[in-house]
Amino acid sequence: MASTGPGAQERYYARLTKGMVVQVRETAKMGKGLFATEDIKAETVILREQPVANMQHLTNRKKFRACAHCLRPLGPLEEAMNKLVIALDLLPSSSISSNCSASISPGSLPLVDELLPHPLPLPLPCAHADDGCDIEFCSESCRSVSWAMHHSLLCIGAAAAEGNIAKQVALKQLCDEVLEETNEAFYMAAQILAYVVSRYRAMKRPDLDRARLPISLLHSRPWWEVVCPAESDDDDEYGHEYEYEFDREAFEAAHRADVERLAPMLWAIVADSDPALAPLFTVDTLAHVMGMFEMNSVSMLVVSPVHTYLEQMRQLPASEQLRISAAGGPVLAALAGAMDQLGNEDVEGLGVFAVHANTNHSCVPNVESAKDPEDPDGLVVLITLRDIAAGEQLFVSVRLCLHLSSLRTRSPAQ
Known part of the structure; x- marks a missing residue:
């Protein structure tokens, strides 16, 4: 993934968190993290964020x-x-x-x-x-x-x-064939890349590195490494041994073939095969975008x-x-x-979610990603579990689970 110039990351996240009580900044050992900018009381909603891509x-x-x-x-x-x-x-x-x-x-x-x-x-x-x-x-x-x-x-x-018949056909293929028969991650990748292209075309002085900040700043590995990491070759997530021998090379080859098929299709759909945007649609970049989705997506409920x-x-x-x-x-x-x-x-x-994705995990969390049953939409929400001091880093549970608080009994008159 492309690097960005000095200060680009800070400016990007400063715009995203403007008016919020949180900020994204580098940590000593954990990469980027989310921090409180002021003292915050327990049970306070500190983040309510719209998605970069969703479905x-x-x-x-x-x-x-x-x-x-x-x-x-x-x-x-x-x-x-x-x-x-x-x-x-x-x-x-x-x-x-x-x-x-x-x-x-x-x-x-x-x-x-x-x-x-x-x-x-x-x-x-x-x-x-x-x-x-x-x-x-x-x-x-x-x-x-x-x-x-x-x-x-x-x-x-x-x-x-x-009257763009070729694009109509390609979009139908994406939705009907790729989306329904293969993986939802493909359509999410299309949304993310479309967002980058929209950013690029809206710039007074187009800069692809700046336009791709939403994907270059989030944690990412190739898609096939994320959906089946090397440590899972012999055991599932609970430590149970598989009853068959896992063929990693065949698994990666199959997933790479899917990405190789998708890359030119998305280049045509999203960027009209514009050569200036070709770096966004290489197999390596698309594999990392899909891996980024797998690593950073959260439930909307x-x-x-x-x-x-x-x-x-x-x-x-x-x-x-x-x-x-x-x-x-x-x-x-x-x-x-x-x-x-x-x-x-x-x-x-x-x-x-661009800001939420920078929240690191801890065995002793101080915020939770929780949805109240009366929330009208699926936007991601962070709520403090205790009082938070200004400058303190925010952590969610190691096993992040978007959950519903107990449905409160309301009087119909309320």
Whole structure:
């Protein structure tokens, strides 16, 4: 990965953390780290960061509609219920079509605003939805940010509007063949490289080294070394021996072949095969970008609004529960009868976060990456576990696990 000039790293992170109570700086032994810039009390949210690149898991898309940028669940709630009951095979899809009485009509459920901590925004389609793009957002803000960062270069609708048939075909191949049949990391790599290209093209004096700071400053190794490090040749992560002999050379060759196939495709899609941007799309660079994603990505998670609504419904008087049940019909009844299963079904994805990625790990953490069940979106959050002194380095647990705090019982009136 390319090096950068003196002070470039400091300026880059200073812009990212402007107005925050944290800063990124070098440590004596651990590379970069995240530090507090002032005294901070325990249980304080000190970081709430938007992703550089992210995606909702493919399997999760079948269950929930969510914003392509922040993963906020999209409404209306009734349609979310219709979608989820089919995805979980609780009712046959033939009985939940828009023309069937079994489905819940939008606007028919009572007390939605009262029982949910936040309103569910209606889907805001990409500006090129009529040209074939099916990406949706929760707000104009998320749509604009995503467009500026990477979506403008990855939008199949925009390619259609421009009459760029070759790019349309390549994007469809990326989404259908590579993404669904191989690895989600490929599409994340496309987003990250599109972000770098967007930065490069927005510069008054284009500088590729400065443009690629988002990827050159994060920890990285070649993709095949990250997904199967050398120490795992004979044992899995729990120390159990494999029952077969692992062929590392064949494993690396297969993964390298995937990257070799992807590199020219992404160069054409993201950079229009611009020779000035060719260094971003070498096999080595792409392998490191994908390895960077594997090493630095964290979970994005939002509690299911369907589960929240049904859970809060249980706290209502019997008369109100009956009113909701009558309005929800077979769909609501099927979901209410599967609450244990619904408790494990949330909006989920992965994201790379430029500031959060510099948080080192410790057996004695002083911050945690935790999501409150009332958080409206999937942005990464850091919360202090104790009082923090100015200048103190921030650490998360060695086994970082993005978890939900216990779902608090709220009065519907709150």
